[in-house]
Amino acid sequence: MADLLPPRSPTDLFGDPIDAKPPWFKSPAFLLSDFDPESYVAELRSFVPLESLAAELRSHLADLKAELVDLINRDYADFIGLSTRLVDVDSAASRMRAPLVEFRDKVASFRAVVDAALTAIHSGLRQRAEASAAREILELLLDTFHVVSKVEKLIKELPSTHSNISSAETVVAEKGSFPGANAVQNMEIGSNLREDQSILLERIASEMNRLKFYISHAKNLPFIENMEKRINNATLMLDGSLGNCFVDGLEHRDAKTIYNCLRAYAAIDNTSAAEELFRTTIVSPLIQKIIPHGHLHVVGASSDELEEDYQQIMQCVVNDCKFLLEISSTANSGFHVFDFLANSILKEVLIAIQKGKPGAFSPGRPAEFLKNYKSSLGFLAFLEGYCPSRSAVVKFREKDVYMDFIRQWNVGVYFSLKFQEIAGALDSALIVSTVKPVSIQGKHQKLTLKQSITLMESLKICWSDDVLVLSHSDKFLRLSLQLVSRYSTWLSHGLSARKARSASPNPVQNSEWAISAQIEDFIYVMHDVTFLVSELSGDYLGQVIQVLGSCSGEVVDLVRQSILQAGKTLEDLLPKIMDTMVEALVERSVEDLRQLKGVTATYRMTNKLPVRPSPYVSLILRPLKAFFDGELIELLTKDAQSELLHGATEKITNRYYELAADTVNVARKTESSLLRLRQGAQRRVGATSDSQDNNISDTEKICMQLFLDIQEYGRNLAAMGVEAADIPAYRSLWQCVAPEDRQSHISF
Known part of the structure; x- marks a missing residue:
């Protein structure tokens, strides 16, 4: 067994052969039927680097190739003799090729037959689709023709109905001086005729709506182009008759007639025509009586005031417009597409003010401008009261007329003028070379210096009802803080200049007053600063918070902190004032x-x-x-x-x-x-000094x-x-x- 092992290297200290595989590399696993390479690699990579695994796999591949070469070399004679044992292979292949060629020809012929049938079917379907489309167009044209004919027939019935209404009204007018049952009956007949006409108009409108649908699907067809004149005439006749009926219903306040006319306008998607008719026939005459703009008028001191005009307009809305607003806001009526508030009432009011009282929008006279602006906001709030829901209010505020009305009021220019007026008054008071008390009033009750009085008055003016614009309250808050900062800077520079015994080179800071001031003058300064600090954290802060009561708690807290911080700035000056008084004494x-x-x-x-x-x-x-x-x-x-x-x-x-x-x-x-x-x-x-010692x-x-x-x-x-x-x-x-x-x- 030892003879079969390869020779060891001199550096093989542990006795294992150099080419020995690591114990984790198990090549027999590759021969298993359920071998999964991904699972195998995932299992090994947790403790074997991928580089080592790749090296072992390459080594194993080299071993397999070497083993294959060895096998071929070992049985090379059998490998070469394999081809000599294949006898009559060509004839066998020729016998197998003949049926395959025959089967291929049959498949090709059958495929040609199927392709021809499929082409025929596609052609038939295309012809069928074309015929169906032509039939649909024909049906559409027929329907269009029938609808146009029906509309023309129904429109022909309108003049007789309208004449009946006029004759009935004439009878009522002639017999109006003789009260009795006949007059009431004739009035009922006129109302019924108006209602009948409005019902007929609503029917025509629904047919016109259907006609528009047909035309939108049959554009650029010669038949439709030939009927265009008839369609336009029918449209004009419908608009005229519907407008007359709607105006007649408005004048007589016939709710049923108005209801039917509005449905007709909604059906033909012409809501703007109804809104314009209501504006010109009902709203415009009323507004022109209140704000005439058909002739020149002299602009006087009070000619541009709008408060009384708004009161009269609101009364007219209640008396003469409320009935239509209630009808248009009926639940589940579909009349939400109409907006008579914005496109009729507010639009006419805006036109009347622009033509009759253009000076009302001018911020050049701030007091009158603010009064008109607040009156306008009140009028808008009055109109919003007729909105049936919060979403309707949002929709009303998003209207172009509403936004244009708001844009007329240039509140930014108004604030700039007020800023110059308020800040200028304080600056004028601070540009002095000496400080003298205005009056001495009680103990800790009132301010004594003109500068302090002007500051307090300016701060209160910023939040007074006749100056503040709530939508610009952030700017007025900033102005208030700037006023306090300006006053604090004036005091601080003055005290610093007195301590240094030299006036500040900046004339705006104006520190000469502190250098020439007597100690008694600083008593007034100390008293006023103490009072201002108390006021900023007390009554004045309460006034501001009350004005901003409608704001969120977070906003109110920020405002409170900013005002208290301004008061802290003034309070920090008290030790400096005290030191100045001590030094003077x-x-x-x-x-x-x-x-x-x-x-x-x-x-x-x-x-x-x-x-x-x-x-x-x-x-x-x-x-x-x-x-x-x-x-x-x-x-x-x-x-x-x-x-x-x-x-x-x-x-x-x-x-x-x-x-x-x-x-x-x-x-x-x-x-x-x-x-x-x-x-x-x-x-x-x-000599001695004994005599001097005692x-x-x-x-x-x-x-x-x-x-x-x-x-x-x-x-x-x-x-x-x-x-x-x-x-x-x-x-x-x-x-x-x-x-x-x-x-x-x-x-x-």
Whole structure:
């Protein structure tokens, strides 16, 4: 067995032959009857790479080919002798060929017979189809001829019916002055004749509808072209008679006649003719009485107002048009194809306004324009009330006449004019070099500055009924926010310019007012900003939300957030205004505080001891006290007053401490220098300084005086309601000048 194995390679470490197949490659599976290549590959690819599988298959193919060659070589003699054992093959093939040729000829002849029969059948079917089509055309032409003849016959009956109606009406007119049963009977006869005529017209209309169907299927035929004149005459006769009957029914408000006429118009698909007849015969005379446009008229201050005209038009609609609108909106009547609201009433109203009062559409006079626009919207809502369903309302709004009517009102131009008017008023108020109160009214009740009053009035105007257009409420909201932003920018730049003591180079920002303003002016500013912040988050916000009550909750929330954010912008300016007021008060007080430097000159090189506070101490808080004793302080809230008082006293005390500390330090340095000079001189002359050791130094006397001063200053602070010990700078000042035995406790 070992002799049959191929020789191993020197590198074959595990003893297997080099050409040994892997254990997963099972070639006997290829010989199975139910072998499926796809399943085989899918099963192996989960753990064998496709490249390895392909390599093994190619190797197996090479082995098979080599085995086949080996078999041929091994039995080559038998393979060559195979052909020699086939005896008389040609004669056998010749015997088999003869019946096959005979069978082929029979099949060819039978196929020719079948093809001829099939051709005959196709020819017969084509002739049959042509005959059928010709028959259909003939029947169509016959039907067309019969319908035309029938229509002409029915139309001939119309004049007699119409004359009967006229004669009956004449009889009624002649006997109208004699009330009785005969007059009522004659009126009933006239109504019956109109109804009969409308029924006949409806029948003719249905035949005409059928005639149109036939003509649409028999176009370009000579027979139809020859009958075209008769068809056109019949059409004209039908349109004229139907129009007369419809107008007669409208004038007499004969519901049955109108109903039949509308069905006739719907049958011939000529709804526009009915709508135009109703507009010209019923609506137009009524509208021209209200808005005449047949002659020139003078355009005056009130000539273009539409509110009263709309009231009269709506009354006419109720009195003279409602009956037809109710008929056309009858359920399951098929009259939904008519739109008398848009194509008759609204169209005539639009024409009358365009010709009689064209100035009503002009936004050049915003107040009159808005009044007319809102009246027009009310009129459209009135017309929509006659729509039987919501889908009918949508259809009404999609009409060309409705859209054209809406396009006449250029609300964009109106808003632009209002924007210039409202924003211009605020800009004019902000372009000032000084701010002065208009009036002082109560506590926290009203605004005091013209700029603030103009802002509040402008904000309210944006949402007032005589200015706001609800469809453009987003633009008015943006305008409101822009007004608040403009006011906030005006304040912010002014405060920044005052702090820098230089006006802004931009003239629009106009910051000069803040530089020249007194502290009392900032009381008005603080009061107005506080009031505006409260108003924006209170009553004003409620007014805007009430106006937008018909909007979705999401929209209302966004509007609320935007207005509150605008108020937050103003509220953020309050600390800056407070700082400006504090700085102004500190500047006034520091002017008297500078007298503290005179203490040094008072006690230098003298034996004088301090016994009372310096006069300047009583002057430090005098401007602050005068400010808080004034009437204007009541315009500020209690919290603002407290913040202002503590902020000012703290900064004044800081300045007091800086001056006092600097004075004491300078005195000590000077005294130390003088002491060194004195000691040097004494050493040169050999003198002693025992006589000077028991004297009080100038620095101690200055500290004693400053100590008396800060005690008085603390009492003045207490008188104004401020605890001096709560101010860090005062505690530092106390530590700087107080004697050693009083350093730990502040009392005065």
